[in-house]
Amino acid sequence: LTWTPIKEFREILFTQSGGIAKISINRPQVHNAFTPLTVQEMIEAMHICRDRTDIGVVILTGEGGKAFCSGGDQSVRGHGGYVGDDAMPRLNVLDLQKLIRSIPKPVVAMVAGWAIGGGHVLHVVCDLSIAADNARFGQTGPNVGSFDGGFGASYLARVVGQKKAREIWFLCDQYDAQEALDMGLVNKVVPLDKLEETTVAWCNKILEKSPLALRMLKSSFNAELDGQAGIQELAGNATLLYYLSEEAKEGKNAFLEKRKPDFSKYPKFP
Ligand code: 1HA
Numbered sequence: 001l002t003w004t005p006i007k008e009f010r011e012i013l014f015t016q017s018g019g020i021a022k023i024s025i026n027r028p029q030v031h032n033a034f035t036p037l038t039v040q041e042m043i044e045a046m047h048i049c050r051d052r053t054d055i056g057v058v059i060l061t062g063e064g065g066k067a068f069c070s071g072g073d074q075s076v077r078g079h080g081g082y083v084g085d086d087a088m089p090r091l092n093v094l095d096l097q098k099l100i101r102s103i104p105k106p107v108v109a110m111v112a113g114w115a116i117g118g119g120h121v122l123h124v125v126c127d128l129s130i131a132a133d134n135a136r137f138g139q140t141g142p143n144v145g146s147f148d149g150g151f152g153a154s155y156l157a158r159v160v161g162q163k164k165a166r167e168i169w170f171l172c173d174q175y176d177a178q179e180a181l182d183m184g185l186v187n188k189v190v191p192l193d194k195l196e197e198t199t200v201a202w203c204n205k206i207l208e209k210s211p212l213a214l215r216m217l218k219s220s221f222n223a224e225l226d227g228q229a230g231i232q233e234l235a236g237n238a239t240l241l242y243y244l245s246e247e248a249k250e251g252k253n254a255f256l257e258k259r260k261p262d263f264s265k266y267p268k269f270p
Contacts, residue, residue, distance in 0.1 A: 001017055001196070001197075001200060002017060003015035003016065003017050003022060004016050004017065006021065006045070006048065007044075007045070007048065009041040009044075009045070010037060010041065011025070011026060011027055011034075011035065011037050011038040011041055012024060012025055012026055012038060012041045012042055012045060013026050013063065014041075014045045014048075016055065017200070018204075018207070019054060019055055019056040019057065019203075019207045020055070020056075020057055020058075020059060020200065020203045020204075020207070021045075021048075021049045021052075021055045021057075021058045021059070022058075022059040022061065023042055023045045023046070023049075023058060023059070023060050023061070024059075024060075024061045024062060024063050025038060025042070025061070025062040025063065025068075025069055026062075026063045027063075027073075028062070028063050028064030028066065028067065030070065030073060030075075031062075031066065031067035031069070031070035031113070031114050031116075031119075032062035032063065032064070032067045032068065032069045032070060032114075032119065033069070033070045033071060033072065033073035033074070033119070034069060034071070034072060034073060034082075034093060034118070034119070035073045035076050035082060035084055036076075036081075036082050036083070036084035036088075036090045036092055037084050037085070038073075039090075039092045039093050039095075039096050040084075040092060042060075042096055043092070043095060043096050043099060046058070046096070046099045046100065046103055047099075049103065049105065050103045050104070050105070055105065056105055056106075056206065056207045056211060056214075057105055057106045057107075057108065057203045057206050057207060058103070058105060058106070058107045058108070059107075059108050059109075059110050059199055059200075059203065060100070060107055060108070060109050060110070060122065060123075060126055061109070061110040061111070061112075062112070062113075062119075064112075064113075065112045065113060065132075065134075065192060066112070066113040066114070066134075067112070067113040067114040067115075067116075067119070068109065068110075068111040068112060068113060068114060068115040068119055068122075068123060068135070069114070069115060069116070069118070069119025069120075069122055069123075070114050070116045070117060070119050071116055071117025071118035071119045071120070071121075071140065072093065072117065072118045072146070074144065093118050093121075093122070094150060096122070097121065097122070097125045097150070097151050100122070100125045100126060101125055101151070101222055101226070102222070102233060104214075104215040104218060104219065104237070105211075105214070105215070105218075106127045106128065106203075106206050106214060106218065107126045107127050107128075108126060108127065108128045108129070108130065108199060108202060108203060108206075109122070109123035109126035109128070109129040109130070110130055110195060110196065110199040111123055111129055111130065111131045111132065111135045111137075111186070112131075112132040112134060112135060112192055112195055113132070113134055113135060113136065114135075114136055115135060115136070115137050115138075116136070116137070116138055116139075116140055116174075117138075117139060117140045117141065117144070117146070118146075118148065118152075120137055120138060120139055120152075121139075121148050121151060121152040121156070123137075123186075124151065124152065124155060124156050124159060124185075125151050125155060127218065128187050128202065129180075129185070129186040129187055130186065130187060130188050130189075130190065130195065130198055130199045130202065131177045131180060131181070131186040131188070131189045131190075131195075132177065132189070132190060132191065132192040132195040133177050133189055133190070133191050133192060134177070134192050135176070135177040135180065135186070135189070136174050136175065136176060136177075137174065137175045137176075137177075137179075137180045137185060137186075138168065138172060138173060138174040138175060139152070139168050139169050139172055140172050141169065141172070142169065142170070142172055143172050147169070153165065153169065154225075155225065156168065156169075158225060159184060159185060160183045160184055160185055161183075164183050177189040188202075212241075215237060216234075216237055219233040219234040219236075219237050220234060222234070246266075247263060247266040250262065250263060250266070251263075
């Protein structure tokens with residue numbers, strides 16, 4: 001399989017193969033810990049994936065085979081957040097989490113090695129997670145003076161249940177791939193040398209499906225959990241579909257033609 005670069009970045013690789021885009025954190029020397037720049041680049045790549053009509057599914061991963069992501073880079077953690085070149089403390093990974101959940105295309109976490117701390121939360125918020133047999137999962141916040149009480153707590157609890165989520169955060173233990181599979185934290189475990197092949201096979205299956213159906217389903221899964229923002233997403237898709245109809249176009253055309261709209265021929269379904 002060949003991956004063609006979409007755009008050059010400093011701390012991530014952003015490539016494409018057919019309808020699949022791959023966003024890969026490229027800081028293997030620190031187990032793919034993220035800085036504000038890493039996150040900013042991932043956000044930009046995600047926006048490109050959203051806009052590009054030839055991309056139907058996104059793989060999120062990390063380079064090197066030893067780590068998916070080890071969370072925020074503790075060496076740039078400053079007073080109030082993670083600090084980049086502009087000297088501003090940021091927690092911009094929270095924006096990335098929201099984007100992963102709201103982009104209307106499936107995002108698949110491809111996890112080899114460590115998925116730890118804020119890196120663990122990143123795989124949790126992905127639609128699907130495929131793990132290599134060397135994957136290890138866990139939260140570290142209470143060890144290193146941090147916590148993610150947003151999706152990192154509430155969505156994790158939706159995924160693995162309240163008791164298990166509290167155990168994960170209160171004990172900060174690490175779990176292997178089989179344990180992750182058993183608790184429903186990942187969808188599948190495969191040998192490391194089959195990880196990309198399997199993930200791509202899953203993505204290709206997804207790409208054969210109706211993109212609008214997938215879009216509606218993703219926002220439907222989100223709707224209940226995300227309150228008004230979730231309903232907004234689902235309703236936005238309803239508006240998209242309505243705009244495609246002759247009935248809605250009659251309203252726009254009548255306005256532009258300065259006449260009264262005639263909706264009489266459109267059915268009033270039971
Ligand atoms: O909680 C949040 C947030 C919450 C709300 C809003 C925003 C948030 C944003 C971020 C976060 C967080 O991510 S907090 C949690 C931060 N991450 C961690 O606490 C994990 C730190 N790393 C480890 O515990 C271990 O490295 C490991 C269990 C993943 C792997 O251990 P191992 O195999 O023994 O490797 P190790 O030797 O520790 O790591 C290899 C190299 O990578 C080391 O550097 P070296 O000594 O070779 O120079 C290590 O320092 C570096 N490294 C690993 N993880 C990080 C890191 N350097 C900086 N930051 C890291 N997270």
